[in-house]
Amino acid sequence: MSTHPAVLDLELGAIAHGGFCVARHEGRVVFVRGGLPGERVRAEMIDDSKASHWFATVSEVLRADEHRVVPPCPVAQRCGGCDFQHVDLAFQRELKRRVVAEQLSRGAGIDWDGVVEPADDHENGLGWRTRMRYGVEEDRPALRAFRSHDLVPVPADGCPIAHPAGRRAAETAVAGAEQVAVAVAGATTAEPTVGVLADGRRVAGPVLLAESLDHGAPLAGAQRRTWKVGADGFWQVHTRAATVLAEAVLGGLAPRSGERALDLYCGVGLFAGLLADAGVQVEGVEISRAAAGLARRNVPGARFLAGRTDRMMPKLWHRADLVVLDPPRKGAGRKVVGQVAAVRPRAVAHVACDPAALARDLSLFAEQGYRPVSIRAFDLFPMTHHIECVAILRASDTATLRASERQS
Incomplete structure (x- = not known):
């Protein structure tokens, strides 16, 4: 009691x-x-x-x-989706900066003095989320309450952080449904495409959506590329996230034509496609068979395996110049980090949606002789506590590569 x-x-x-x-x-x-x-x-x-x-x-x-500040959403305190609507946007980023710095210091012994970069200089923190999953309560789209299975109906105008086109689609799809998934593609264009599933069945728009980067591929001279992704599959949810992360990853790796790369936790092949456009040979791994199948379709010149990364790594190249890993929230972990180091890449791009998990992984990479040469943080989830980081790692010395080579 x-x-x-x-x-x-x-x-x-x-x-x-x-x-x-x-x-x-x-x-x-x-x-x-x-x-x-x-x-x-x-x-x-x-x-x-x-x-x-x-x-x-x-x-x-x-x-x-x-x-x-006054939260822009009347149910912000009850809903579990947004943590920082009561904070002005610039200070939200300062709070996130403090969290990233504290986690990197505590978990990896790294003194980080970076900033949290906005995805778009003109954003107000609203209308950015292109993919939403709703429950249904009182015949309204609803989201889970904080630390609860209870459902909170969204306001009359829809969830403020959801893309406006997605809000309208959700309103029309909830009748008779228990779960509704809404995906908006081409979100920065004048006429976005919206796919809607109710209880797993298509009710509006295409099941496969076409996504592309806002301003083309981030490599000079690269072709315009489009990726097919399921309406209920994974794609970065902020309207600008794919572009921001692509620029950070490709800019940090500086790929060279003829190199080999591994794209781990590759989804439908976002980074693989951009590496292929740079003349890099790519192999990838994705646990979702559906996503791996779409990756093969999106990047036909690459090779993709479906399965757990740690189990698939022995089937991939034993030597690679570049590695991209974008693991789930829990991070890559000791086994995968060791496997990555064993292929002796000249550079690794680690995309992380949890700073604590990133810190753990960076500590493990340090044991293998790989240390970050840059760590950038991006505010790809305004109004929430979530944050995305991109760390570029390189071997600390050539002796590390020789030792790794002997172990392999």
Whole structure:
């Protein structure tokens, strides 16, 4: 039986990974959602199941920080999708910068002094999300509440971070459905294409969508390339994310014609296609058979295997000049990092959607003699705590490559 008060008066400390501010109540750590460092708040307890720490959400602000704003969405505090709608956009990026720096320092011993770069200089943090999955509540598109399976209907005008074309499509698809998936392709064009699935069945638009980069491929002279991707498949969700990441990855790797590259966790072949356009031979791995099949279609000159990366690596080239890895949120892990180092690439591009996982992977790469020459962070998920990073790694010395060669 709980003996603590249901509402706590708290002084909020530093921002933590996950979008929480850290507070203390009678010596116990409390992770608080909806606050800002330095604020005094009343917070309602939402999870006290762990002895080491609790979770709470701000119910009243007693002393506000200067960067606090009115959330643009009326259900922001209830919905689990957005963590930072109460924070002005520039300071959201400062909070994310602090998180990235803290995670890299703690997890990899790296003193990072970078900034969080916006995806678009003109954005307001809204209307960027091109792929959404909704439940249905009260005959309305709905999203899950924070740390709950309860559903929160979106506002009358739709979810503010969803692309406007997707909002309209979701409204028309929920009748009689339990789950609705909406994908918007060509989101920066005057006439985007919208694919809608209800309970896994197509109800509007194509099942396969055509995606391309906003401003063409990031390599001078490269051909304009289009990728086919399923309406319920993976593609970067921010309207500018594919372009931003492509420029960071290809710019960091500086591929040369005739080189070999591995594209790990390759999806439908975004990076593989751009490497192929640069004259690079590519092999890729993707756990989703559907996505791997589309990668073969999108980049016909490359070779793609479907399966777990660690299991497929022995079937790929044992020597590669370049490696791109874009693992899931948990990161690549020790086995895959060791396998990557064993192919002795001259450069590795690590795309990470979790700074803690990136730090763990960078620490493992350091054990193999690979260290980052650059780490960039991008705000590809405005209004949320999520952030995308791209680290470019190179072998620290030629002795490392020789040792790796002997081990292989």
